[in-house]
Amino acid sequence: MSKYRVIDYYDLRPVDWLSGKRMPLEPGSGHVCDRCGAEHAVVYVVEDVESGKTYRVGSGCAKQSFGFDPEKNDESKKLIKSAKEEAATHVNELRLAAVQELARAIFKGIQRTGRPPVVFQGDAPFKYAHFPGQLVRTFTMGDAEATELQPSAGGGWHDSQTVELLIHRWISTRIEESIPKEWQSINVSPYSDRPRKNVTNMANECSRLVRNLLR
Numbered sequence: 001m002s003k004y005r006v007i008d009y010y011d012l013r014p015v016d017w018l019s020g021k022r023m024p025l026e027p028g029s030g031h032v033c034d035r036c037g038a039e040h041a042v043v044y045v046v047e048d049v050e051s052g053k054t055y056r057v058g059s060g061c062a063k064q065s066f067g068f069d070p071e072k073n074d075e076s077k078k079l080i081k082s083a084k085e086e087a088a089t090h091v092n093e094l095r096l097a098a099v100q101e102l103a104r105a106i107f108k109g110i111q112r113t114g115r116p117p118v119v120f121q122g123d124a125p126f127k128y129a130h131f132p133g134q135l136v137r138t139f140t141m142g143d144a145e146a147t148e149l150q151p152s153a154g155g156g157w158h159d160s161q162t163v164e165l166l167i168h169r170w171i172s173t174r175i176e177e178s179i180p181k182e183w184q185s186i187n188v189s190p191y192s193d194r195p196r197k198n199v200t201n202m203a204n205e206c207s208r209l210v211r212n213l214l215r
Contacts, residue, residue: 004066006076007054008045009083017094018186035061044070092195095188099202103209106178110214115170116142118163126150139163144170175210179203 012030013022030039033056040058046066047054055065062070070076121138126149135150139162146166148158183202189195190205200208 003049004046004068005049006044006062006070006073006079007047009043009070009076009079010045011042011083011087013041015087015091017091017098018182020088020091031056033057033061035065044076088195089193092189093192095186095202096190096192096205099183099188099206100209102178103206103213106175106206106210107213109178110171110174110210115167118166123150137162139166141166141170144173171211171214172207175207179206 011022013025015021016023025039025041027039030041031043032038033040035055035057038058042058043056044059044062045054045056046062057065059070062068071080118139118141121140123135123137126134126136136147137150137157137159138145138147139159140146144166146162146169148162151157179202183206186202187199188202188205189197189199191197
Protein backbone atom coordinates (compact mmCIF):
# COMPACT_ATOMS: atom_id res chain seq x y z
CA MET A 1 0.00 0.00 0.00
CA SER A 2 1.29 3.42 -0.93
CA LYS A 3 2.30 5.73 1.86
CA TYR A 4 0.57 8.60 0.06
CA ARG A 5 -2.91 9.15 -1.30
CA VAL A 6 -4.66 11.96 -3.15
CA ILE A 7 -7.53 13.35 -1.10
CA ASP A 8 -8.49 16.37 -3.21
CA TYR A 9 -7.96 17.96 -6.60
CA TYR A 10 -8.85 21.38 -7.95
CA ASP A 11 -8.24 23.49 -11.01
CA LEU A 12 -7.99 27.21 -10.28
CA ARG A 13 -8.25 28.33 -13.91
CA PRO A 14 -11.51 30.18 -14.59
CA VAL A 15 -13.93 28.61 -17.07
CA ASP A 16 -15.26 30.43 -20.11
CA TRP A 17 -18.95 29.55 -19.79
CA LEU A 18 -19.62 30.00 -23.51
CA SER A 19 -16.91 27.66 -24.81
CA GLY A 20 -16.62 25.54 -21.67
CA LYS A 21 -12.84 25.80 -21.86
CA ARG A 22 -10.43 26.75 -19.12
CA MET A 23 -8.86 30.19 -19.46
CA PRO A 24 -5.27 31.12 -18.54
CA LEU A 25 -4.68 31.85 -14.90
CA GLU A 26 -3.80 35.41 -13.98
CA PRO A 27 -0.30 35.68 -12.46
CA GLY A 28 -0.50 35.62 -8.68
CA SER A 29 -3.87 33.88 -8.52
CA GLY A 30 -2.56 30.31 -8.48
CA HIS A 31 -1.40 28.13 -5.59
CA VAL A 32 2.22 28.19 -4.49
CA CYS A 33 3.43 24.59 -4.50
CA ASP A 34 4.38 23.20 -1.08
CA ARG A 35 7.37 21.44 -2.65
CA CYS A 36 8.95 23.70 -5.28
CA GLY A 37 7.42 27.10 -4.54
CA ALA A 38 6.19 27.52 -8.11
CA GLU A 39 2.70 28.74 -8.85
CA HIS A 40 0.26 26.06 -10.04
CA ALA A 41 -3.23 26.28 -11.48
CA VAL A 42 -3.91 22.55 -11.13
CA VAL A 43 -3.39 21.36 -7.57
CA TYR A 44 -3.34 17.91 -5.99
CA VAL A 45 -3.79 17.56 -2.24
CA VAL A 46 -1.69 14.59 -1.18
CA GLU A 47 -1.89 13.06 2.29
CA ASP A 48 0.87 11.18 4.06
CA VAL A 49 -1.17 8.25 5.40
CA GLU A 50 1.20 7.63 8.32
CA SER A 51 1.55 11.18 9.61
CA GLY A 52 -1.71 12.68 8.31
CA LYS A 53 0.22 15.63 6.90
CA THR A 54 -1.05 17.06 3.61
CA TYR A 55 0.79 18.66 0.71
CA ARG A 56 -0.67 20.83 -2.03
CA VAL A 57 1.43 20.30 -5.10
CA GLY A 58 1.42 20.26 -8.89
CA SER A 59 1.44 17.00 -10.83
CA GLY A 60 5.18 17.17 -11.52
CA CYS A 61 6.02 17.56 -7.85
CA ALA A 62 3.63 14.75 -6.97
CA LYS A 63 5.63 12.46 -9.24
CA GLN A 64 9.00 13.56 -7.87
CA SER A 65 8.07 13.79 -4.19
CA PHE A 66 5.61 10.95 -3.75
CA GLY A 67 6.55 8.56 -6.53
CA PHE A 68 3.28 8.33 -8.46
CA ASP A 69 1.53 10.00 -11.37
CA PRO A 70 -1.71 11.63 -10.12
CA GLU A 71 -3.30 11.35 -13.55
CA LYS A 72 -2.83 7.57 -13.51
CA ASN A 73 -3.58 6.94 -9.85
CA ASP A 74 -7.06 5.42 -9.31
CA GLU A 75 -7.98 7.70 -6.40
CA SER A 76 -6.88 10.86 -8.15
CA LYS A 77 -8.58 9.85 -11.42
CA LYS A 78 -11.89 9.62 -9.55
CA LEU A 79 -11.34 13.05 -8.03
CA ILE A 80 -10.40 14.54 -11.40
CA LYS A 81 -13.51 13.05 -13.00
CA SER A 82 -15.69 14.42 -10.22
CA ALA A 83 -14.11 17.87 -10.51
CA LYS A 84 -14.67 17.93 -14.27
CA GLU A 85 -18.31 16.93 -13.80
CA GLU A 86 -18.75 19.75 -11.27
CA ALA A 87 -17.19 22.18 -13.74
CA ALA A 88 -19.52 20.98 -16.51
CA THR A 89 -22.51 21.45 -14.21
CA HIS A 90 -21.35 24.97 -13.35
CA VAL A 91 -20.90 25.85 -17.04
CA ASN A 92 -24.37 24.53 -17.81
CA GLU A 93 -25.86 26.60 -15.00
CA LEU A 94 -24.19 29.75 -16.34
CA ARG A 95 -25.35 29.04 -19.89
CA LEU A 96 -28.88 28.33 -18.73
CA ALA A 97 -28.93 31.55 -16.69
CA ALA A 98 -27.85 33.50 -19.80
CA VAL A 99 -30.55 31.83 -21.89
CA GLN A 100 -33.23 32.56 -19.30
CA GLU A 101 -32.16 36.20 -18.99
CA LEU A 102 -32.26 36.74 -22.76
CA ALA A 103 -35.61 34.93 -23.07
CA ARG A 104 -37.14 37.26 -20.47
CA ALA A 105 -35.68 40.28 -22.27
CA ILE A 106 -37.12 39.16 -25.64
CA PHE A 107 -40.50 38.48 -24.04
CA LYS A 108 -40.56 41.92 -22.40
CA GLY A 109 -39.53 43.53 -25.68
CA ILE A 110 -42.45 41.91 -27.50
CA GLN A 111 -44.79 42.95 -24.70
CA ARG A 112 -43.49 46.52 -24.80
CA THR A 113 -43.74 47.06 -28.54
CA GLY A 114 -46.81 44.88 -29.04
CA ARG A 115 -47.57 42.66 -31.98
CA PRO A 116 -48.55 44.28 -35.28
CA PRO A 117 -52.04 43.51 -36.53
CA VAL A 118 -52.73 40.67 -38.93
CA VAL A 119 -53.76 42.19 -42.25
CA PHE A 120 -55.67 40.37 -44.97
CA GLN A 121 -54.04 41.39 -48.26
CA GLY A 122 -56.57 39.73 -50.56
CA ASP A 123 -56.78 36.86 -53.02
CA ALA A 124 -54.73 36.73 -56.22
CA PRO A 125 -54.35 34.24 -59.07
CA PHE A 126 -51.84 31.52 -58.36
CA LYS A 127 -48.60 32.25 -60.23
CA TYR A 128 -48.07 28.75 -61.66
CA ALA A 129 -49.88 28.09 -64.95
CA HIS A 130 -50.52 24.42 -64.20
CA PHE A 131 -52.97 25.52 -61.49
CA PRO A 132 -55.36 27.51 -63.72
CA GLY A 133 -58.00 29.52 -61.92
CA GLN A 134 -56.70 28.84 -58.41
CA LEU A 135 -56.23 31.69 -55.99
CA VAL A 136 -53.70 32.42 -53.28
CA ARG A 137 -54.84 34.17 -50.11
CA THR A 138 -52.23 36.33 -48.38
CA PHE A 139 -51.96 37.66 -44.83
CA THR A 140 -49.22 39.88 -43.44
CA MET A 141 -48.12 40.79 -39.93
CA GLY A 142 -45.42 43.43 -39.86
CA ASP A 143 -42.53 41.99 -41.88
CA ALA A 144 -43.95 38.45 -41.89
CA GLU A 145 -46.15 36.95 -44.58
CA ALA A 146 -48.16 33.74 -44.90
CA THR A 147 -50.18 32.45 -47.80
CA GLU A 148 -52.59 29.62 -48.47
CA LEU A 149 -53.66 28.04 -51.73
CA GLN A 150 -57.32 27.94 -52.60
CA PRO A 151 -58.63 24.54 -51.49
CA SER A 152 -60.19 22.04 -53.85
CA ALA A 153 -63.83 22.46 -54.85
CA GLY A 154 -66.16 22.27 -51.90
CA GLY A 155 -63.49 23.03 -49.31
CA GLY A 156 -63.19 26.22 -47.30
CA TRP A 157 -60.22 28.48 -46.71
CA HIS A 158 -58.12 27.64 -43.67
CA ASP A 159 -57.60 31.20 -42.51
CA SER A 160 -57.10 30.40 -38.82
CA GLN A 161 -54.27 27.98 -39.58
CA THR A 162 -52.60 30.50 -41.89
CA VAL A 163 -52.83 33.24 -39.28
CA GLU A 164 -51.39 30.89 -36.66
CA LEU A 165 -48.45 30.19 -39.00
CA LEU A 166 -48.05 33.91 -39.60
CA ILE A 167 -47.83 34.71 -35.88
CA HIS A 168 -45.31 31.88 -35.45
CA ARG A 169 -43.15 33.35 -38.22
CA TRP A 170 -43.31 36.86 -36.79
CA ILE A 171 -42.29 35.65 -33.33
CA SER A 172 -39.52 33.48 -34.81
CA THR A 173 -38.04 36.51 -36.57
CA ARG A 174 -38.06 38.56 -33.35
CA ILE A 175 -36.29 35.74 -31.50
CA GLU A 176 -33.73 35.15 -34.26
CA GLU A 177 -32.88 38.87 -34.33
CA SER A 178 -32.03 38.80 -30.64
CA ILE A 179 -30.06 35.56 -30.22
CA PRO A 180 -26.27 35.64 -30.76
CA LYS A 181 -25.25 33.51 -33.75
CA GLU A 182 -22.68 31.54 -31.73
CA TRP A 183 -25.45 30.19 -29.51
CA GLN A 184 -26.47 27.91 -32.39
CA SER A 185 -23.42 25.72 -31.74
CA ILE A 186 -23.25 25.89 -27.93
CA ASN A 187 -25.05 23.16 -26.02
CA VAL A 188 -27.13 23.60 -22.90
CA SER A 189 -29.43 21.39 -20.85
CA PRO A 190 -32.70 22.73 -19.40
CA TYR A 191 -31.74 20.91 -16.20
CA SER A 192 -29.30 23.08 -14.26
CA ASP A 193 -27.82 20.13 -12.36
CA ARG A 194 -27.73 17.64 -15.25
CA PRO A 195 -25.64 19.12 -18.08
CA ARG A 196 -25.85 15.97 -20.23
CA LYS A 197 -29.62 15.39 -20.09
CA ASN A 198 -31.95 16.55 -22.92
CA VAL A 199 -29.15 18.60 -24.46
CA THR A 200 -30.07 21.19 -27.10
CA ASN A 201 -28.34 24.31 -28.35
CA MET A 202 -28.74 27.59 -26.53
CA ALA A 203 -30.67 29.19 -29.40
CA ASN A 204 -33.32 26.44 -29.37
CA GLU A 205 -33.67 26.59 -25.60
CA CYS A 206 -34.04 30.38 -25.65
CA SER A 207 -36.72 30.11 -28.35
CA ARG A 208 -38.60 27.49 -26.34
CA LEU A 209 -38.56 29.66 -23.21
CA VAL A 210 -39.77 32.75 -25.08
CA ARG A 211 -42.69 30.83 -26.59
CA ASN A 212 -43.62 29.46 -23.19
CA LEU A 213 -43.67 32.99 -21.77
CA LEU A 214 -45.87 34.19 -24.63
CA ARG A 215 -48.54 31.54 -24.07
